[in-house]
Amino acid sequence: MINDIKNSFSKILNERITSPFYGTLFISWLIWNWKVIYLTLFIDEKTIEKDKISYIIENFSDLNYLITYPLVSTVILILIAPFASNGAYWISLRFNQWKINKRNEVQKKELLTLEQSINLREQIKSQEKRFEELLEDKNLRIKQLETEIEFLKKSENVSEEQGIDNSQKEVEQIKNKEVNSIAMLINDNEELTKTFDTLSTMALHKYTLKNLNESSKPKNKSMNFFLANRIVEQDINGRFSFTDYGKEIAKNILNNKL
Template sequence: MIEELRKSINSTLYERVSSPLFGALFLSWLVWNWKIVYLTIFVNEKNINGSKIDYISNNYLDVHFLVTYPLISTLILLTIVPFFTNGAYFLHLKFHKWRVDKKHEVEKNQLLTLEQSIQLRSEIAVKEQDFKNMISGKDNEIESLKFQLQEVKNSSPTTTSSSNMQGKVVFKTNESEKIEEIAGKILSSEELNSYLDIISQHIQSGWKIGDQVPPNVLGYYISNNLIESTGGGIFEFTDFGKQVYKEILESRF
């Protein structure tokens, strides 16, 4: 019974102390009646006429100081002060945003140093050379595939319908193998695979493919006859590219 009563009292006291209303009221009362607290704790009765209670009753029991002024102060602390606090925080955010914007503006207009310009040009030159080498290699690969295709066509007999069907099967088999080969290369390459969906989205939406796709990736898809330009930086899938893209989607799911 006593333990439950103690817990109940502690809970009530904690609720009162942690409450903003009672905290503000207690602080306001101490400010307006600090003399009562000081006299009660620190002043000896020998230094005053009579007891402390009588002295406080005769000199400090003013209803305005005990009730009115603390209530007004509490009202101010709970209503008006938060407006000033929020206003100060809002101004802080505005000035912080202004400072960040100015910093970005200065950094944007800042010129590159000579060393940075030379390094940037060197990197661009290396990228261009890599792109040219890749395009050249893919052109050679295309020519080789065309030659192989021509050999398949020439080696196919044309006298009987069964031979024609056999030639078509061989051609389709080679084409299927080529589709699987290209799809496998794209899936195995993190760079080629990551930009495939971006290219597909731009093609389906009719958007211009610009800096969103690196030149080497775009060159790979063009050189392998997966996509072709329709003008103005807009591309579309070739028939072969559609089959490769379908193969990749089936492999993903």
């Protein structure tokens, strides 16, 4: 029976200690009545006129300090603490989100390393050199065909109509070869492919560069490539469209993707 009483007392004491209300009330009472604790534990009875109990009853028995103030402060703490905790948690979440946003902004503006810049520059130079060689080869071949056309016109053994027709076929073949070469050049270069897709969207929806986000705008070198080679043209309103030559190249690129 004694064990049951002890267990029951221990259970009640544990509930009181772990209860938010009783725990807060105990702390509040200590704050309001710390002088009683200090006097009881640390002050020698010889230094006061009376015994400690009489002195405490006489000087520290105000019911407001013993009951009212601890109860009121307990209720206030229990009601305010959850809001303060949630507010602090909300501020912490906002601060973490702000740090993530700032980190993303810095990473977007991060410059390429020297090695990456050199590799990119070399790749662009290589592509430009290859394209120049293709253009030179094309111009040389066209001149040869023009010479042949003139020769065929003067030839007595080949009719003028047949000569022109054959030459036109060769010119068409050269043009197709050039279209295939440029389409292959665009497909092999990631930046040119990205710019081609952007220009296709702009031409379809009649967008201008002002309609694009800063991160979506193509680089100047890529844009100059398409303009210089008469693949696209720009009107006075800033809208882009494919030329007839550009449409042939676009058709070739799209057919290769299917």
